[in-house]
Amino acid sequence: MHGDELNGVEIIRRLINQKNFKLTKGTLIAVPMVNVYGVVNQSRYMPDRRDLNRCFPGSAKGSLAGRVAYTFLNQIVKHCDYGIDLHTGAIHRSNLPQIRADLSDAETKELAQAFGVPVILNSNIIDGSLREAAERHKTKVLLYEAGEALRFDEFSILAGIKGITNVLQHLGMMRKSSSRKKAITPFVANGSQWLRANASGVVNNHFQLGDQIKKGDTLANIGNPYGDIIDSVIASRAGILIGQQNIPLVQEGEAMFHVAYFSEDDEDIAEEIENAQDTLLPVTDV
Ligand SMILES: [Zn+2]
Known part of the structure; x- marks a missing residue:
């Protein structure tokens, strides 16, 4: 979504090029970049200095950001039952891989848990955001936040690929893998x-x-x-x-x-985060 948030670009690039990547049902629309201008300029913002994620639903005759929002909403988002919006922290700020979603909606909460990162935050919907516009069209949206702007972070990328795969499997769009690795237990923050x-x-x-x-x-x-x-x-x-x-x-x-x-014991959560890192990241010789 934001032009300087690059982990999502890499997540999609790797996801759709996986050898065993095959949908058994439904359609997946993969959009590696929404604010393409921002990617080219290494900037979060649109060339008109607007934040695209505050310009939804936009309009066909509006500002540049408004027109991009309008086109994306009407040509892509409206046709989807579910969406996963990929973000990172700001410049020089890192986020632990986490899902943010409207947990008051039961189905969204189920998807958030299916994604399978250790931390889930209930998050209010921001005016003008993609999430707000999508929900008006009954599209359920998860927001994945991981890593830092203008950087690739391997844990964030791998957790994102795994999370999207988990959601596709949960929705019956992909066959479940026979992996014996233990699934990650998600914890919902208060x-x-x-x-x-x-x-x-x-x-x-x-x-x-x-x-x-x-x-x-x-x-x-x-x-x-x-x-x-x-x-x-x-x-x-x-x-x-x-x-x-x-x-x-x-x-x-x-x-x-x-x-x-959290209500749960913080020690258990920190341990689950370590588990997730150990499970996803390849072992390196020290
Ligand atoms: Zn963002």
Whole structure:
């Protein structure tokens, strides 16, 4: 959807070129790029500086972004029963592979669970988004968020390919594979929050995506260039780290850590995330 979010392009490229990729039922429309202008310019936005995912349903006589939204909605989305919208974090921000969806809809929730990533977030529908327009046409949409803009992230790509395959199998469009690998148990978050910097400076980060966080943990120290610690980012609640900024410099007020909160034991969730990484990523010699 967004022009600088490239993991989705690679997910589709690899998915449809898999040797054993075969649909037994239905039609899959694979759209590797929606904002093609953005991909060419390495930008999230359209050339008219609009965010395409705020321009739906668009109109045939509207702005450039509005026209692209209108065409995509009417020529592609409207004809689909289901959709998976592929995204990544922003520039210099990484997301743990996660599904965001309207979980108040039972069928959407079922699909979200079938996708099979460890973390699911219930997410409100944004005005002007593809999801909002699609749901008006009774198309159920999952949003997959994984990795960072302008980068390929192997775990995000592999989890995306596996997730789409899982959904196609769940819908009876693909034969189930005879893999003996254990399926990933998804956990639905009760909520999430961005922790922000209360000082500007150099960042020493103590946590990685997928880590369990305990209340009171120091997620990062913010210091001056001479080594004095000016401030620390402290976890106000226990949870799992699902998003973070990657630049080791921060300005006061910037969002640094995205933490999701669960009813289940965080230790089990962190373990399931590790399982997912071990299952998907090829073993490398150390
Ligand atoms: Zn996006």
